[in-house]
Amino acid sequence: MSLERPDTPDDATIERTPDELAELLGDLVVGRDDHRNAPGFVIRPDTVQQTLSRLKEEAGYDHLSLVTAQEYENRYESIYHLKKFDDPTQEVSVVVPADTDDPVSESGEPVFRTADWHEREAYDLIGIEYDDHPDLRRILLPETWQGHPLSIGYDKDRPQIATLPEHANPLEDHHRDAESDTMFLNIGPHHPATHGVLHLKTILDGEQVIDVEPDIGYLHRCEEQMAQNGTYRHQIMPYPDRWDYISAGLLNEWAYARAAEDLAEIEVPEYAQVIRTMGAEMCRIAAHMLALATFALDVNGDFTATFMYAINDRERVQNLLEDLTGQRLMFNYFRLGGVVWDLPEPREEFFSKTRDFLDQLPGSVEEYHNLVTSNEIFQMRTIDTGILPPDVAKNYGATGPVARGSGVDYDLRRDDPYGYYDELDWDVVTEDGCDNYSRLLVRMREVEESAKIIGQCVDLLEDWPEDERNIQSNVPRTLRPDDDAEIYRAVEAAKGELGIYIRADGTDKPARFKIRSPCFSNLQTLPEMANGEYIPDVIAALGSLDIVLGEVDR
């Protein structure tokens, strides 16, 4: 069946028990700190690289999903959440405590390239310093910021100064000779092709890019702090809508719902799961439509028509979502334990509207293929540009359509099933081209798969017996998960693996709420794809990554 993995298991995919892992790590382990989702091994701060590389090389944990940093009363802590690309249900956490007075810990960057940005963020927001890190400076806040805002005892009323610096060309001197010279080019933070407020520090040699550095943080609106200030039951759910705001609201809400439900051990009725699955896939279609629209515009300004067509299709999905949830963009539709209300009455009308949409979708998709993907100019611009080889993608923790466009067969809907996905018939889409074109093709084919899923959900919902339409389970008015319960759970959002780490402290608010944003990891791959290419190809590569800055910066 389509949902089964084609690969045959080898050494790397064999599941090891926690005890076998402890044996493998030997004296590196100084204690245990198990999480709800995975065994946790406490190690000394100077053995991070050794531990990570042993887990990567010998046990096959090749996906560093997230680095969480946090401060306790008596220590700092970095957690490396490891998974396997071949089987993401096999997880392990590496817990690295660091001293309160001198929080230094070894960097994991030489083992997993993706740790670079994650550790910079940990340094920026929490204040842990990473030894052996290639470039440890602030990433989200201005470089002149004082204090680390998510550490204990940070005074948020203190004055701050942000600068508007003139950017210097770091390569100016050692690249200059009689024939060549380099030019420094700022792209953004206000630029139509950066999809929001991203700043690319680009250095050109002629028209070729020799170095590009994404400068992020222009939309860092403290999402983690906001979630830590809210109560589990109702106050956190509106915020996920605003991480990936390209209509992917329900997918994001699901990430929080999944983590919090597993933490508080809440069951979700099957009927609600079907509604969630249907709503989430509608969001995926809307998100991919915008990705297509803006990517076409990035590649060639003459694709304005494509933009209008795709927006038109988005309006259709948004109408359905508005009928379902009551809002166009910020749905706030999921509740812990289910959804907030049932399908709109009259149900038949909603079903027939949804079916109408699904019926016209193949025609639209074909139109896009005629307009865009089979267009010669478009193909010349996108095929064999922005190459991202699969091993590089894995090393950077790229997920979602970016990884699947590089042939990495990884989709949490199938590999770590949640909701109703494992009961339905659909396929995971991959392409082997590793280029800008493949990433677009993956998105367009995923739209068709999503339509298949929605169609099956509508059939199920239509025949659901009236007295079994249970949209929410019984959830206590106030949720207080056990003190020191920790969990990391991820779902497949529109851009990839969207994970949430929650640590409870026995109160009705999370003590630490960490978001693993797929765009944050995906954007990190941009220099790999862009260096050596021409400047328009950088824009195309950026467009094909389909980042959304609300989620990159959080």
Add this chain to the structure above:
Amino acid sequence: MSSDQPFITDESRVVTETRDSRMTGQGDRFNSRLREAFGSSPFILTKFDKFLNWCRGSSMFMLQFGIACCSIEMMHTYAVKHDLDRFGSGVPRASPRQADVMIVPGTIVSKFAPRMKRVYDQMPEPKFVVGMGSCTISGGPFQEGYNVIKGAEEVIPIDIHVPGCPPRPEALVYGVVKLQERVANGEAAPVTVKPYELEEFSDLEKDELVEKLTDQIDEDELVMRYNFADSP
């Protein structure tokens, strides 16, 4: 423009031959109802300022400026279905040098406020600003954030606030049309000194924070100083 009509002609005095000859000479497609209302005279009598304001309000170039969630609804406002162009303000310009109106669609954070101020300064006068969404009013759902500016009005003058999180495209259209009305009436938000201005580092008052940063920031570098304790 409803209360005070600038273009009134007395039909009885119109020399119809002239009018007819003009009309026949031009061909039918040049005959608008406005043309008929003007009668024979190709001239109108009005105040120059009033005329210019009417022109300004009737054709506004928007700055293509996406910040956060609201920019998605802003794109929908420009695109099919809502089509802001119907109201004479649907030409998004990528460069601030060519724009009249800036829609601020999203949360302003500490790192971005100096850049937004710079973009605003680059727009030629007269310029107008529509604040879209709750974040530009007060910081919206992120008001408590350590990094969030409590409203765009802390940095630049705003003419029209459109509330919502995010506002529907219809609401934005309404806001823009209201702005056009104000512009046609010659109204604009006063340009005053804002709590957060771009200034040279050496002009800041020498306090503990400035002393601490003297090694990191050049004297003539532009900075923005945030007093989070005093913000609303």
